[in-house]
Amino acid sequence: MPIEVTSLPRQAGIRSLRKFLRRVLARALHPLAYSFRHAVPLSKRQLLLRSVPGLLAIALVAGGDTLLRSYKYYSRIIDARLASGYLTSRPGLYAAPRTIQVGQNISRSRLIDALLRAGYAESVTGLTNPVAHPIANIVWNGSFSQTEAAIEICPARRSKRPAVIRATFGGAENQNTISELTGDDLPLDSFTLEPEVLSNDLSYKTGKRETVRYSDLPPVLVQAILSIEDRRFFQHSGLDPMGIGRALLRNAGDERVGQGGSTITQQLVKNTYLTPERTLRRKYAEAMLAFALERRLTKQDIFALYCNEVYLGQRDAVAARGVREAAHIYFGKELKDLSLGEAATLAGMIQGPVRYSPVRHPEAAQQRRNLVLKSMVRDGWIDAAQSAELLPERVVVSPASVSNNSLAPFFVDYVDRTMETLGETVGRSHSESTDVSAASQRVYTTIDLDLQRLAESAIKKQLVRLDAVYKSRNVKPQAALVALDPRTGNVVAMVGGRDYARSQLNRVTDARRQPGSTFKPFVYAAALEDGMSPVQQFADAPREFVYDRNKIYRPANFGGGYSMRDVTMRDGLVRSLNTVTVDVAMQTGLARIANLAAQFGLPRPERYPSLALGTEEVTPLQLAVAYAAFVNGGRRVQPKVIAAFGEPLAAASMSEETNNETEQVISPTTAYMVTNMLSAVVDHGTARAARGAVKGTAIAGKTGTSRDGWFVGYTQNLVCVVWIGFDDNQQLGLTGAAAALPAWTDFMSAAIELRPELGGRNFECPEGINFVEIDADTGQRSTLTCPHRELIAVTPRLLPNLECFEHGAFPELKELAPENPRETENQTVLAQHARAPFRLVRPSDSAAAATRVDVDARGRRTLVNALR
Template sequence: MILAVWGAVAGCVALVWFAWDLPRPEDALAHTRRPSVTMTTAEGALLATSGDLYGDTVRLRDLPAHLPAAFIAIEDRRFREHGGLDIIGMARALLANLAAGRVVQGGSTITQQLAKNLFLTPERSLRRKVQEALLALWLEARFSKDELLTIYLNRVYLGAGTFGVDAAARLYFGVPAARLTIAQSAVLAGLPRAPSRLNPRVNPSAAVARAVEVLEAMADTGAITPAQAMREAERIRFPPAPSRDAGWFADWVREGIAERAPPTADLLLRTTLDARLQAAVEARLEALLAGPGRAAGVTQGAVVALDAASGAVRAMAGGRDYRASPFNRATQARRQPGSAFKPFVFLAAIEAGASPEESVADTPLTLAGWSPGNGTWRARGTITIEEALAHSVNTAAVRVMQRAGGPRQVAAAAQRLGMPGPFPREASIALGTTEVTLLDLVAAYAAFANGGRRVAPHGIAEARAEGRPLAWLPPAPAQVIAPEAAAAMRRMLAAAVAQGTGRAAALPGVAVAGKTGTTQDNRDAWFIGMAHGIVLGVWLGNDDASPMEGVAGGGLPARLFREILEAARGTPR
């Protein structure tokens, strides 16, 4: 009797020690996590995710029967019979682990896994294991088996930041949990053992092998027949993951989220990205850099495609490989644009009363000891203002700037179109010695294509927080130059492609307008062009600003512009 008393006291003390810091079981359905951000393309395909991702809350009766059956078959076959702890399963796991000399099998029930996921840390210790058992017993007493299974299917971690079968189904297969096939359900049911290692995005072969084990377990429990298991194993397929190179676009979109979104709400953002155009940009940029670009000493490039009417960014590549370098050369790198800046010079002149047909001298010029060169251009004496822009004649551009009223007027015109500056106060501004980003330059050109309206580049078309729509509209386009001035600029930029430095960008049957740009020693090469209501800008160069071998804006950048348009519309090359 004394031993029994002291044994009871010791048991109580041990129970108190194990349970003294247990969390409140009443908080079973509460959870703390990072708000998730899910981005889709303009067409609705998954683009990027971040945070802790939860899908819709699913109910057992709305799911296909094979989905919970898959989890029960592989995780806890006696789920319907035990009271939270499976003594038989624990004994079997103990024997298997002793025989192998290491942990090869677990004995935790679904209820124990749920207790750990809801209340406890991943720490492995005797104390945590006892607490897990106590909480499992409380859960079994508090909830029915169907309720426990429902909570589990909505909370189980399934890799890649996803919690619950609906979020995982949408991430890995692009469908809600209610539409999962038997094979897809088997893949998800196989993930709780090692969510990171078995992630289909990371290790598809391991995910398939584990799914086959699940199908065999389902056949053993009678959930499906052995023949079904074999057929479903052959049907396991994973849709291609979203391009990682679109990460530059996703990063750029995320930059402005924190200031506008509710701090604790899950966000669903439908972006402006055109998946087909993005794929064309990535493929053609890589092909050019791996081929002719490599031969010419070009190691990096950036591309931005923007809707001229609205400012919606349709495609963005901030470099050659996002995984190797997430630095965004389209939005963060400031480089001299060279002659790609000249349209703002000519716009200022047009607004001052000049016209494309007027003549301007193209002969040598010296201003305060500075003499701009004309490269291979042979002076004719006088040329039209349109020809001066089309052929990118430097001395003529400086004279056009003087007609416009000087550097200050040119800077004012550029600022009205959205260029942030700062701008040089000397005549060299006419040759593009200011520093710009590719995105700013492309957005400024949009006014030439849309009738004179300044647009704000943006990447979000629609935003929802916890299913509720958010007001996320960009600033409305503002008329900043006269439609007549925009039309004159569009005409001159079309001449640059038809008969000037941008001829390599010409596409039969398509009205293309644009401007080339090349900086000193071929350190930067640009082409900014317009077609089909899209402004598409290209920059090629090296991160260390080392010279390229003869690469000018009218060469590889103009060629890349044309190839992207061809690929995007499916034109045979």
């Protein structure tokens, strides 16, 4: 939205400054002139005291040229800040930007909601006059208006985008799709909205602030603030000469300022432009900025901005910056519902938010409130009877509660911790020469608020289901969900628990639990890296494994069931067979698996056979990052929640992918083979319920059951982990498929419906991958008579070379098949052609066993054995 402020020409501002200096001089010299005019006898002390203001005023006027130069300098600062979007450049946490594009499935109401949440104001006068209210010039990012067929958007001038963007919706039959975008009547493919505010204050755990207009402020609050802070606010020009004189006298000879007569305008520039130290140099800058600001904004706008910026203490973990937040935190009310006593209490807190806190110091707060009430009587805002009635009453605050009204409170907390870890100084960057804040920094985060809302909804929905299951227990189950981009590591959604107000423990980042079978893919990845084939056979039967020379480990399948036959390694993962997984781990090497897990970013497990079954505790975030490597070509990325620090950035640049360090932990082919196996888990394994819920999208994932329930699943562009369990670690009693998978499918299906690009019909296949159809039972090439055929991904050296013996024409060939088709120099090389004679050779045998298959004209084959 264009910035239109009530700016005077600079020369007019200089003339106003000269008039102001003359008034200061006249007022300062008045007591001395009166004494001489009326021959009032004065002692030396009285003469000195009455002369000081005059002498100071003379010095002030004598330095008029310096003042005028200073005024020009500080005027340029004010103009630059207003042109760049005064409050929109305030420090804070911001979400990832939202891109609107042609063909997007979004309704008119949803687009309007997105505009409002991005800081756009709806214009009631149309875009020919986009200013809906004067304060909108410096608070909001732009404006929009509605027509019958389109929404017209006017971005803020500082965004350097088209002056008017028009989003046209489809015809009567397709009102939920954007059919056309234009910018200044030229076609556009897309445009990006400014990031939505998560939290406006970086110093405290606070939520998103809602800006108030002057018209939103109840008269009783305005009157209370004026009476105690600046009774002449609507009369002076931004500076109170007598207040400045008092401050100079009280602090003469001391560079540290202990007290000052700041006006509301001065307090505003102090809170938004200046460094926090209290020096005469900073006081001078404060005065100049206030004087310049008064020439550019209306009194009403300045007062409203002051009410949005003033700090009013904190309660528990939540800070109150602005009168609206304070009304919520201390009294649980909207501004319009504040009583006279409550308004006086808030006004009284401005000078000492901690000292006059109604929570920490209720008696001091009561005394301060009473002082405000008496001041209001003095100024004629209320009568003495109203004041007398309230004076004996105690200050009553609303019941204590931990409330965080940010849109993603667990995420905001984690960002705060991440900033501390990075050692970044976030907030104002100070100019040493002028004490003026050069720019207000923002922290741009990775959170996608559309996906965040879907995640919160999915978790809430699943917890309602689970509460019905566990209604007889004294405690309720908890939940966690985290979703991230597998290529950048950007965390796009995070739910750390069922209710932030009741528990601030972030279970995504801080709750370590045994992942159960969700750890198994890392066992199989290590085996594949070492040359083991997905179709290698293992016994699905009760087994004993010896480790540490004489120790015995006896794993059992979930539920105690066994097929009592050989199965493929692939089937061991798809069906989550514990005995097969431990067998794979023992053959691969426990040290190899432990080291690889650490490379994936997981805690390094102890080298016991049980590690294969996920006994080492992990967090959901660690697991999400580890799984991201499977879809990212074997490269592990670091989880990222902060996209950038600094001044306001162009919204378009925020949509670009940010760099993140990666580490190659497994080969791209191994990563794809694991993904192919995990796709089968979703298609017909323990997570097959996900396939019916998320259709038309390639999905891979794994369930996990320990004392908790897990599901980790991913598409080509999104990884999501869901954990369900109890904080006291009691047994959940449900599988991951029953406890966690429903929340995952609710979230993922809604996310892909909203953002189809998050899905994808196929996973990206690297070079060096071949596809072969096998018999799912034997792991050999399938025949037309095989009842269970499956297309698998393998590397060329791991391709199964034999046709299925059990269902093919010659089961006698089974005796010639190698027991373990593993890549070694001495492996059995099996060459076959579907309809021609072929030769099988065992290089390790002293004699070559030749087998010839004769094929007649009808395709019938005859087996001929010979020993040479």
